Amino acid sequence: MPARSKKGNAMIRFYNGKTLRFTPGVHITSDEVWTDGGVIVYVGAPREDKPAFEREIDLGGDLVMPGFKDAHTHTAMVFLRSLADDMPLDRWLSEQVWPNEAKLTEEAVYDLTRLGILEYLSSGITASFDMYVKNDAYAQANIDSGFRTVICAALNNFDADVENIEREYLKFNALHPLVSYRLGIHAEYTTSMERMEYMASLAEKYREPCFLHLSETRAEVDGCLERYGLTPPQLIDRVGLFRYGGGGFHCTHMSGEDVALFAEKKLWAITNPASNLKLASGIAPLEKMRRAGVKLAIGTDGAGSNNALDMFREMYLAAALQKVAEGDASALPADRVLEMACVGGAEAMGLSDCTDIAPGMRADLVVLDLQRPNMQPENNLIKNIVYAGSKENVRLTMVEGRVLYERGEFHVGESADEIYRRANNFIRKIRD
């Protein structure tokens, strides 16, 4: 271990606490963790030959663990929070979401993305899988905040310039280490067969996985069956979008055959339990998919439908809703849900170096405060996190080796108050 970082970056030491690791199997150690620039360089017992750290963080018994990955979201939709509640999905989209989204400028997407990132950080989320509009402004807000994001293409019938997808794919995968881009369409019900086939040709050309909103509502499934005689997963597979993998957001209404298809093709089912409740879409069959071997991850969806960007809420719901839906309190246990939130999301997004606290992994991590009443007594730390954890437990959030959030304060290049001010200016403008 060098006395100083090879890269000249700041080295940070986390010590005197616990470390949660996922390999081999989820377990908790008393290891300390060293980061160097954007990378974790050491996880193990305290050592004599310590380098000169820029900062040594005394955990005081608190827990270092991999950050949560928000594997399906629309970050800038925070402007719709509490603006359009208590409506079914079709009316919510046509009467509130689409008309208001038409008013979004590049500047607004930048400002609103800034706000959404603050909320991710306060919840211990270190990366997002985002599908939305005006990706240049969106990417810049992430870069300026120091936050990691994977942009998902959202081809649909409203796009004027279909070829823009390929340009974006090439541009955003070369832009910045914090930004990457995956292929996708918005959904079957918003995308013509011709455009789906075009996306399949891109997936083939670049050997890339594809993602989309899939079987979110009963009406979507029924519509697809009427149009094509196939369920959405069957259709998307038939068109060739899943040739190199990928998966679906929501997957609320999956038939037995759909589940078998997802397992066989190693596709990701990315669940959004809070949004599915609030829009009355349903409860995804996570336990059935888990038993069938389907790969699972968790997302918040946008704040317009959720209305929070809070991984603790999602984890609790993912587990608890399975218990009531299956009539079986042992369905979808806590350690599996934690793995979905930290590891599954990263793998679905293509962030295979953000899955664990281990040397060589990116330094995307969170420190949870265990000295709070909801983490006491210490019967079982993992169950405490999944079944009782909340944002009050997020002491620190680090992305790519930089502390972006600590003890309620944000370190993202501008003040939270300024970000709130601009977001409120925008909503006043569109409501007038």
Add this chain to the structure above:
Amino acid sequence: MPARSKKGNAMIRFYNGKTLRFTPGVHITSDEVWTDGGVIVYVGAPREDKPAFEREIDLGGDLVMPGFKDAHTHTAMVFLRSLADDMPLDRWLSEQVWPNEAKLTEEAVYDLTRLGILEYLSSGITASFDMYVKNDAYAQANIDSGFRTVICAALNNFDADVENIEREYLKFNALHPLVSYRLGIHAEYTTSMERMEYMASLAEKYREPCFLHLSETRAEVDGCLERYGLTPPQLIDRVGLFRYGGGGFHCTHMSGEDVALFAEKKLWAITNPASNLKLASGIAPLEKMRRAGVKLAIGTDGAGSNNALDMFREMYLAAALQKVAEGDASALPADRVLEMACVGGAEAMGLSDCTDIAPGMRADLVVLDLQRPNMQPENNLIKNIVYAGSKENVRLTMVEGRVLYERGEFHVGESADEIYRRANNFIRKIRD
């Protein structure tokens, strides 16, 4: 307004913020709030003739509102948090809850209650409706913490001394201003007809309402139908326990006739959505009950089944689960849920002077931090609280005019660390 408090107690002023009031109808003002001892003495515009306050709290735009009431809980069950997850209700009770509860001492109930109260305060809860064991130790922990509680009798077949209920009723209703006591039985399935009839005679003697666990699971309802040919609400009404009002905890499985009975007799249905999910008990028909005019309140249930004591979680679930259960995203709107949590709970518990921010009401209130990402932008504050609020937003919790929690710190007469230490000592002892 006197220059000094008549009672010689500390006067506190909250200013420069917002105030949420429930009468007439839920609304938000820019009023300031003055407390004097345990009472709210002024709510209105800033005034020239200010008394000498002991403390003036600059809200900086934050919100004062009535505290949440946890209308069904078993506080000391925090020791079972994460100890016995992922089991159905019957096995959970017989294999984990009852054997471990047998090990509870008076000292343990005191210590564990202290811990549970910390968690209430961190969630903005200012009073609990508690049904558990060793009520002397329980009441003392509340008094020593400065917390308000209503104890509910829990008569059942395991009680050796049936007449103790009447002694407790007389003792705890005279003990301390923070403590009161209501009649009740544990549940139909744990209480013989003879004992239910005894409780009905007490309700008659003192003209008191009665509460109990009611129609929590399908199995409970089926068992009652088999034993008596009546649903639990019908039976309890027939036995006379509801002669002077009262209500049921859970009310998960209510027939149309049960709902009509509750509406007609003005009984309280106290819902516990998180616990009902986690134990796979079901989803209570809150929207149907609301439409029928049934009085509604919310509780966390104990941390053994929930596993958190977090009113934000309960409010979100109460609303969101109705939307998915009814297939209608407009079911149970946010303002109604907030009223259940703040006003309904207080009325169910007999705390009619803890329902609002108004002169003459007890000074049981909470300050919510609105300068957090989840409360932005400010489209609709009430929906922000119910659909996106979390414990991170609880800036201050006051009970009976005393600040017991502020910016993460507890002021309950002893340190949180000491309370955690004793709780952990107890669980180590019972596990060895």
